[in-house]
Amino acid sequence: MVAAAQIGVLAACVVLFVPMGMAGWHLSRNKMLFFSGVLFITLAICIHIAPYFPAASHFLISSLTPSSSSSPPFRPSSCLSFLHDVSFLPPVSPSSFDWLPNRSRSADCDFQKLSRSDAGELLNGSWIVVSGDSQARLFVLALLRLLLDRSSVEVVEGDLFRRHSDYHIMISEYAVKLDFVWSPYESNITSVIQQFHDSIRLPEVLIFGSGLWHMLHTNNASDYSEALASVRRSAASMFYPSSSGLPSQPPHMFWLGMPTLVNSMLNTEEKKKKMSRKVWEAYEQEVHGSGLFMQSGGHFLLLDIGSLSWNCGEQCTIDGMHYKSIVYEAALHVMFNALLIESQQKI
Structure with a gap:
């Protein structure tokens, strides 16, 4: 649950701050809106299809979750x-x-x-x-x-x-x-x-x-x-x-x-x-x-x-x-x- 929230915050930050940074480079408003829309749609698609690709989901979650080298992951099966x-x-x-x-x-x-x-x-x-x-x-x-x-x-x-x-x-x-x-x-x-x-x-x-x-x-x-x-x-x-x-x-x-x-x-x-x-x-x-x-x-x-x-x-x-x-x-x-x-x- 915590990891999912972290992913959501990260996505929101990307959608919000990347277009603002591009605006600082004096791009036209139309180009900035186009890029922002493409970025938002891409992130939305990735988040929705990630559960169908366990390896990708695991990578996203593990990259945001602190790991401990002292205790191996619990794998019952x-x-x-x-x-x-x-x-x-x-x-x-x-x-x-x-x-x-x-x-x-x-x-x-x-x-x-x-x-x-x-x-x-x-x-x-x-x-x-x-x-x-x-x-x-x-x-x-x-x-x-x-x-x-x-x-x-x-x-x-x-x-x-x-x-x-x-x-x-x-x-x-x-x-x-x-x-x-x-x-x-x-x-x-x-x-x-x-x-x-x-x-x-x-x-x-x-x-x-x-x-x-x-x-x-x-x-x-x-x-x-x-x-x-x-x-x-x-x-x-x-x-x-x-x-x-x-x-x-x-x-x-x-x-x-x-x-x-x-x-x-x-x-x-x-x-x-x-x-x-x-x-x-x-x-x-x-x-x-x-x-x-x-x-x-x-x-x-x-x-x-x-x-x-x-x-x-x-x-x-x-x-x-x-x-x-x-x-x-x-x-x-x-x-x-x-x-x-x-x-x-x-x-």
């Missing part, structure tokens, strides 16, 4: 595209896996590996719902390992990994409510979303992910696409006023991508046949063409377990499907940094 750019370090021992953000490409975005206290501060008072299959359960475990001390994690881990069960915990230190809902199929996820439609309070963070069970038991990429469309429609409805009439802030929504499958390491012949590289790629294509993600008009930000697990490699999995905790920890910090970018916060 470009920063989000760098969040999965991480490096997995070669292990010194079988249990010493680690990862780091690739600073050479994301330095301006200040991609941070958050400590326990920083993550607790970011999530303080939040309600987090994670709904999905075993990949989602491993993601929850990564979050608990960060927010809880080791002895507490050992206590809750047995409850978390009860076969095909839900899990709920309140982390009192940070007032974080965490719910895991076992949802192996997309229809299960749709049902979870629909439960929130008329809620007075929505979760602050929603994380969903599915596909492996559909691939194994249905094995039809087109059917998977239709199931994802239902998830997309249900998620979009959360951004409209509820029937309760009370305003509610829409949640931050994330989608856990499917991991890279190492076919030779899968533990049954059925999995090796139905979860081949070709089938996996077909399912991945349907996910990216589903309209779920922000860049295609949806409401989800992808937590790309596929690319992270690929970068970590076969050394990070023992069954070709489930990966070591380091992969889900990296995805967790991708989510943290996306939340920081969306809210323009610093830790």
